Amino acid sequence: MFHCTAAEGQRFQEEVTRISEIIENLGSNPIKESLRSEMKKKDSKVEQKKN
Secondary structure, eight states: OOOOOTTOHHHHHHHHHHHHHHHHHHOSOHHHHHHHHHHHHHHHHHHHHHO
8 A cells, every 4th residue: 555646647557567467476365266176066066966
């Protein structure tokens, strides 16, 4: 979090760029990957029951 006035447009741009890079470097959400994996397991169990 940072504070800047309306006259500090350059600083705002730099801070937004810095924060965006940090977020990109974090990568994908591990919870999302876990949920996706669980959904695949459920789907495969449903398919096995159908056959």
